[in-house]
Amino acid sequence: MNWQQFAVLSWARWRVGYHQLRRQGVFSLIVTLVILGIMLAGGFIGFFVALTAGALGLSKASPNMVMAIVDGWLVVYLMFSMFSLLTEMQQENLLSVDKLLHLPTSLFEVFLFNFLATLLSFTNLTLGPPILGFFLALVLVHGPSLLVGPLLLAAWILLAAAIITLIRGWLATLMATPRGRRTTTVVISLIVMVVFMLPQSAIFYFSRNQQQQHNHRTTELQDLLKQHERQEITNEEFNARFEAIRARDAAPSNHWATVTAIVERVNLWFPPGWLALGTREAIEGNVWPALGASVLFGLVSIGCLRISHRRMHRLVTQGVSDRPRPNGRKTVRGETSPRRNALERQLPWGSPAVSAVFWASFQSMLRAPEVKMLMVIPIIMLLMFAGGISRGGDKIPPAAVSAMVVGVLAFSVLSIGQFAQNLFGIDRAGFRAYVLSGVPREQILIGRNLSLGPILAVVVVPVLVAIRLLAPLPWSHLAMGFVGIPLLLLVVSMIGNLLSVLVPFGFKPGTLQPASPFGLVFLVQMIFLWVVMLLVGLLIGGPLALDMIARETGWLPPAIPLGLILTSLELALVIVLYAVFIRRQGEMLQHRETKILATIAERGD
């Protein structure tokens, strides 16, 4: 191990991080440095606070309470680690093999640098000291047998570092190409998003259960009172049953026991939880689980490190990142007609240029990981809320079910809004091709606008159909939702074209975040968001409300789908407006295209 090289790498890592922060602006740099400083100091102070507070207060804490504290720390640690990993993925990988192996350093040393860097990560430096203080306090309170605690903690930290090293190596292989990098970043972001949503779902589930219990109690009491009023039961029977209900409610809540049992089970089946479980057992006098877990953590760590090292070795010996891509279908010399591709297809209306722009934009968006993520989000949301709707679908008021159409359309339109309001930012190279072409600019806009249609439909249709299947959504309202797709697409396109031409911006690679998030772009995004919400409310919510009022008041026979008729008329009007405006917008695009190119290329590249 060459310590000088390790010191140089650590220094370079700090400089890279510093410059990356500085590029986001001085204000951002200062704020981040202050936060990091506070957190590091907090970690250091946290050691003494945890040690002192633990030594004074832990004698009164039950073993389950200690387990809960350690579990709480574990959750924070895992969240921090995931967030760090996500941040790191968007940054330059200083310790990649490609950048170091031609220097006088060996493969094993590069691997060791990587592992040590993980071990000395910000997460460990911030969260490590307080938990160490806590475990030392346990030793002070419960005696030397609890020395097994710091051992278990050390083994756990080693395990976490080994697993993170393993994941980083794996991600490095996946991110060897720019497209792989974008896809991996998006997939990991999605996983992190789902994991971060889990606690919220758990809270939703528990509060829903409590609400159900409360509703059940109220119904039970109301039934009892009614039975008593109707003299179906005697006074004695009423009193006895009333007392029984009150006694049951007054009984100490067993929530804590339930939660403890769930946490215990999770700890048992989710190995990182053995840290908390082993600690609790040690406090109860049984040190063997903690010792066993330490040994297992150690063995798994060694296993992970071996796999990581082998993968890194394979990267060099087999050149994973350099492996030539398998050749696609080759056109054999003399073969005059290569395979028909999507861009040869002609839309039933519109010029060949519109068709070409439509298919090119649609294909490239389908291949963009960000769009795939966009299409996955409603499915995740659907899965999360489908259970709730299916359990209580028949109890949801019909008006609320119909209002869901407005909600789904608003959410979906806002999701594609990021593309619609900045048509050219996500595919800078593609925009260069448009600028170089001699195609009338309105045709480019039409092709680009229409290409968002299928994506909007893929996001909206399954969710609306699912609502129809799970809850009493009238057919006419479902049809309104379908008509709303082209209607809102054209409306959002008209506004989006204007913004794409007047306020273009680049995206950060692998994200849907603007490259310059502050100032005018931020303001425009906010205004766009509110305008779109207002328009969805007016164009879909308005006819829907009129339809429901007409049905409620009996002003129109229920057979006449007023909402659907009004929405269809709106669509016809919007098509005319779009046809009028698009020519003018095309001229604006032609006038400003070089400025747009300069903006999206400079800030986004």
Add this chain to the structure above:
Amino acid sequence: MTAIVTAGLTRCFGEQRAVDRIDLRVERGMFFGFLGPNGAGKSTTIKMLTGLLAPTEGTIHVLGHDMSNSQEALAAKRKIGVVPEGLALFENLNAWEYLTFIGRMHGLDLPTIRTRSEDLLQRLQLNGDAEKLSLEYSHGMKKKLALAAALLPNPDLLFLDEPFEGVDAVTSRVIKDMLHRFVQRGSTVFLTSHVLDIVERLCTHVGIISKGRLVEQASLDDLRQGRTLEQRFLDVVGAGEAEAQPLAWLEGAAS
């Protein structure tokens, strides 16, 4: 002592043999040009020679060190400078920082790093941009920085993958002069290039790789046999086929 010796050097990617049984011999003090069409295996070879990629078969000796032995490979790496294919720069370090990083990785002391960095940045006309992050550099500037990093440890052997690509004429001249002097003192340069004119003017010896196989290896004069390098190169790699087939639609009258 020979600078580079390979025997049966082979690199496979699955079924494909990117480099196929190459026996290369580069003596010290040579200015060796390694030529080949796109996808012939030049960069794969240079990666194996510099330890960035392990061979599937065969042996490599660089400056007398067996590259299959990790300790010896380390000793070889201390004596070589490399401008690899992707340049291997850290985009979020400025030129000063990057050169300091490279110097310290080679174990140089700070005063030496400072003096050499200053000289190199000045010669390569990067001193005015030394405080900029390399991500703000043009491709040519990045190439110059990578070359400065390769020269900083004062190596005995330089591996340069396409060093003149994207570099302006003035800098190109400076680099050529530097490399000439480098070879004159007895050091060795191994470079790949698509620009045959440059190779013809700079190199003393040439190797030509085609479809993974070393098809020629000789001194420049022996290889040319009175013709130009371009003519010889096209003969060796068999470029006649592409030239022979005209495109009828492209040869009609212009509108």
